[in-house]
Amino acid sequence: GAGVSQSPRYKVAKRGQDVALRCDPISGHVSLFWYQQALGQGPEFLTYFQNEAQLDKSGLPSDRFFAERPEGSVSTLKIQRTQQEDSAVYLCASSLGGTGTHQPQHFGDGTRLSIL
Amino acid sequence: KQEVTQIPAALSVPEGENLVLNCSFTDSAIYNLQWFRQDPGKGLTSLLLIQSSQREQTSGRLNASLDKSSGRSTLYIAASQPGDSATYLCAVRRTGANNLFFGTGTRLTVIP
Numbered sequence: 001g002a003g004v005s006q007s008p009r010y011k012v013a014k015r016g017q018d019v020a021l022r023c024d025p026i027s028g029h030v031s032l033f034w035y036q037q038a039l040g041q042g043p044e045f046l047t048y049f050q051n052e053a054q055l056d057k058s059g060l061p062s063d064r065f066f067a068e069r070p071e072g073s074v075s076t077l078k079i080q081r082t083q084q085e086d087s088a089v090y091l092c093a094s095s096l097g098g099t100g101t102h103q104p105q106h107f108g109d110g111t112r113l114s115i116l
Numbered sequence: 117k118q119e120v121t122q123i124p125a126a127l128s129v130p131e132g133e134n135l136v137l138n139c140s141f142t143d144s145a146i147y148n149l150q151w152f153r154q155d156p157g158k159g160l161t162s163l164l165l166i167q168s169s170q171r172e173q174t175s176g177r178l179n180a181s182l183d184k185s186s187g188r189s190t191l192y193i194a195a196s197q198p199g200d201s202a203t204y205l206c207a208v209r210r211t212g213a214n215n216l217f218f219g220t221g222t223r224l225t226v227i228p
Contacts, residue, residue: 004159033215042120042205042218043160056214091159099214102148102167107159 002026004108006092012114013082021077021111025094032075033093033105034067043091049075050098079113087115118143120208122219129196130227137191137222139206144184147209150216151180151191153202160205163191168211196226 005024013019025032031050035043036059045059051072060067064082069075079086089110097103119142129135139149148167152160164173164180166189172181179192193200203223207216 006159031214035216040220042207042220043216044218045215048214050214059215093160102165104150104162104165105216106162107152109157109159 004092004094004106006090006108006111008111009109010112010114012116014116015082015084017082018078018080019082019113021079021090021113023075023077023092023094023108025073025075025092026096026106027073029094029096029106030098031095031103031105032069033095034075034077035091035093036061037089037091037110039088046077046090055099082113082115084115087113089113118146118208118210118217120206120217120219122204122206122222124222125220126223126225128225128227131196131198133196133226134192134194135196135224137193137204137206137224139189139191139219141187141189141206141208141217143208143210144187145211146184147211147213149180149182149189150207150209151178151189152205152207154205154221155202163204193224196224198226198228200224201226 034046037043048056049069091110093105095103151163166182177194203221
């Protein structure tokens, strides 16, 4: 596809369940980012991959959050034992270059996660 | 920590007006600055990226400026149209980092 694709678009889960969110970046893009966006706020950084290497996970709010990109393409963000405060839109972005390049980040439409 | 502020939070203008959106940031050690628009229920669309060594970038009716020393950027939209209605977000990438720090956005409404 031409853009960043995220699935599912909407996810409803009960508190305590595990969820997995998928991101298909633009083909050939080296960098992949996950952000969390609360209602009425700007996105906040969660984690960054360069190819398959997770170079920065400083934004992950707790050890319940885990992300992977095993083959340097598709990425999955997993949240274990979900809590109500995890309800947000989770955005994935990719960019062509890696560290040290001025490439814009391109975003998917996000997954809206609601924890009941 | 980098703080990014956007003023105003919301703006309504009649169609055809020129307008300016403001963005300020606290740490001037930035690598680049990017402006996005976000439509309701959608992701972010990249509009313009200004490198730290640049003063402005233009794309069609949009012009973005950057003043690193004062920690400010502006997005100028000429001859606004109803289709410009969206939330506009400013995001800063710090030197040595890869991720973006976002402001909370300005919600623009262009009235036909």
